Structures are given as structure tokens and as C-alpha cells.
Amino acid sequence: MAINTTLLSESTENSPDKQNNFVIALAGNPNVGKSTVFNRLTGLKQHTGNWPGKTVIKAEGTFSHRNRHYTLVDLPGTYSLHTSSSDEEVARDFICFSRPDITLVVCDATCLERNLNLVLQILEITDRVLVCVNLLDEAERKGIHVDIAMLARQLGIPAVGTAARSGRGLESLKNVLDDMLAGKIAIRPRQLVYDPELERSINKIEKRLAPYLPAWINSRWVALRVLERDFSILEHISNHKNNDFPRQVLKEEVALCLP
Amino acid sequence: MPHTLSLADIPIGASVRIAEILTPGNNRRRLLDLGLVPGARVEIIRRSPSGNPTAYLIKGAVIALRNENAAQIMVDTN
Numbered sequence A: 001m002a003i004n005t006t007l008l009s010e011s012t013e014n015s016p017d018k019q020n021n022f023v024i025a026l027a028g029n030p031n032v033g034k035s036t037v038f039n040r041l042t043g044l045k046q047h048t049g050n051w052p053g054k055t056v057i058k059a060e061g062t063f064s065h066r067n068r069h070y071t072l073v074d075l076p077g078t079y080s081l082h083t084s085s086s087d088e089e090v091a092r093d094f095i096c097f098s099r100p101d102i103t104l105v106v107c108d109a110t111c112l113e114r115n116l117n118l119v120l121q122i123l124e125i126t127d128r129v130l131v132c133v134n135l136l137d138e139a140e141r142k143g144i145h146v147d148i149a150m151l152a153r154q155l156g157i158p159a160v161g162t163a164a165r166s167g168r169g170l171e172s173l174k175n176v177l178d179d180m181l182a183g184k185i186a187i188r189p190r191q192l193v194y195d196p197e198l199e200r201s202i203n204k205i206e207k208r209l210a211p212y213l214p215a216w217i218n219s220r221w222v223a224l225r226v227l228e229r230d231f232s233i234l235e236h237i238s239n240h241k242n243n244d245f246p247r248q249v250l251k252e253e254v255a256l257c258l259p
Numbered sequence B: 001m002p003h004t005l006s007l008a009d010i011p012i013g014a015s016v017r018i019a020e021i022l023t024p025g026n027n028r029r030r031l032l033d034l035g036l037v038p039g040a041r042v043e044i045i046r047r048s049p050s051g052n053p054t055a056y057l058i059k060g061a062v063i064a065l066r067n068e069n070a071a072q073i074m075v076d077t078n
């Protein structure tokens, strides 16, 4: 019996039964209702998690739905993932290196345009993204109608509308998470295409980098960071891989490709 | 004609349109990510008592900018 209890209490976090346990990262701009969504989904079952990397993420909680167990990780609210602040770095590192099964991006329906910047940035890292258009009640009060289905079509990923404070939409949000994990939803994320000159540089750098990168990392995204001269991304990958990633050689090679 | 007015020159309550961002490098990127893109409408909400920073309404969020940053964001008043 004692063994059973242990297994149960660990089942959401350390269980080898990976098949049924999923990590969901919660990202979004500040003040969009991320914590409200978090509390609604987890019922405040929070504890402090310690994920790989230097920073401890504060809020982590669990819930179950349709026989899947979820660990929800509330990332810091940011406008961007360009790591000009430590919050942005924490969010970026989690999405990139901890590789959540799904990144749930909470958006504010009353100012969707501003929120889509972060959505597009996250889509450059991973295509396992679900958009949650929150504050629908506020938007309606202001006479703003959001065409969620059109948004999903335009982005090529699923989107759900919610008013998290009252709980509206959260059941379908959980259903869509389940459908995504079950492979029932076709995902064709919109890929940003830059100017031809930039695209040439991106391709050149990406080709140089690709042989050295772990298969799970998006090499186009790494090439974009390098093109912005954010070489710290190479250090991060190297630390994460913990092996003979030849970062100095790589930096020199890549420097040759930089415009 | 070059733009002569920056965000730092605009009085409280005024609404302007961003014409050009002179800031280079990572700072430019940061400003773009905050929604300060050419064509975007910006409303000046208030200045702190010391005159710095100033709060701006940009694409539905209130963003505080220091005057040295605002001075590099050129605007149209129409």
C-alpha cells in the first residue's frame, strides 16, 4: 500500500508513465489573465517546480482531464522572447529547452494585435501552440467581436475563446488540449517569411548550424537569433546538451555568414 | 521631409502616429516588441512628477518610456 501511495503522489511529475503525463507552458503578455486561467485549470493546486536552467519558475500546478495528467507551468508575462529582461529569458528558455508538450498562449481579446507579436515569436520556436483568447467578456462589453475560427485558420494552429474569471470556455480549452495530444487537430503554423536578403542569410546560417544542433531544436529559429547577434543562444544550447558542442568553432563559422 | 517631432515633445493628452524609430540595435527591437511600430497610434497618458518616465497608451496597453528613448521615436501629429 505504501508503494502505491508513493506512486500516486509522484505520478504527475516523475512518473516513467510519460504517455499519460503532459507539460503545458502558460505564456502571454502581462495582465492577460494567465494566473486566472492557471487557477481555474488547477484549482490552485500549486507547488514550486524546479525546472532545468538557472531560474526557478514560481507557479506550477496539476490537473487531469479525460484520463490525461497535466502539469501546468505559469511563465512570467512578457511582450516578447527577445531576452532583454530575465523574465523574457525564463519564458524563452522554458519554451525552447524544457520542451513543453503544448505552449498555451493566453491573449487579451480587447487588444489582440499587441498579443499576436508574442504568438508569432513562440511559433518560430515550436508549432505545438494553442492560443487562448481570454477576456472575451471585456471585449464584448467594448463591442469587440473576435472571430476565433478565422484567427485559428490564419495562424494555422488551434484557438479557443475564454472568459477565465467566470470559467467560460475552459472546458473546451481542456478538450482542445486533449484533441491536440491525440493528434486530432491538423497544425500548419503560419511561418513568417522575411525579406529575400534576410531569408538568404537565415538559410546560410541555418545550413552551417544544423549539423551541430540537437534534432529537437528549431534550427531556423537559432539562425534568426544568431542573425540578431544573440550568440548567447549557442552557449545555452551547449550548456543544455552538456557535451562536445563546438561552440567556439561554430561562432567563428557563423560569423563568416553574418552580413 | 525629415520628422522633427519626437514622442518626448508631445503634450499630455495628445495622440500621434509613429513615423520612424531612430534607436538602433537591441533597444530598437525592444521598442518594436512593445508595439512601437511605424504607423501605430500613441496617446500620451501622463508624465511622472519628475518628468521622466512618461506613460503612453500603445495598442491597448500602457507602456512607460524614459525620455531618452522617447526622444528617438519620431512622430506625425495628424
Ligand SMILES: Nc1nc2c(ncn2[C@@H]2O[C@H](COP(=O)(O)OP(=O)(O)O)[C@@H](O)[C@H]2O)c(=O)[nH]1
Pocket: A028, A029, A030, A031, A032, A033, A034, A035, A036, A037, A077, A134, A135, A136, A137, A138, A162, A163, A164, A165, A166
Ligand atoms: N473580466 C474578466 N477579467 C479577467 C479575466 N481573466 C482575468 N481577469 C482579471 O484580469 C486581471 C489580471 O488577471 P491575472 O490572471 O492576474 O493576469 P496575469 O498577469 O496574466 O496573470 C485580474 O483582475 C483578473 O481577475 C476574464 O476573462 N474576464
Ligand SMILES: [Mg+2]
Pocket: A034, A035, A036
Ligand atoms: Mg500572473
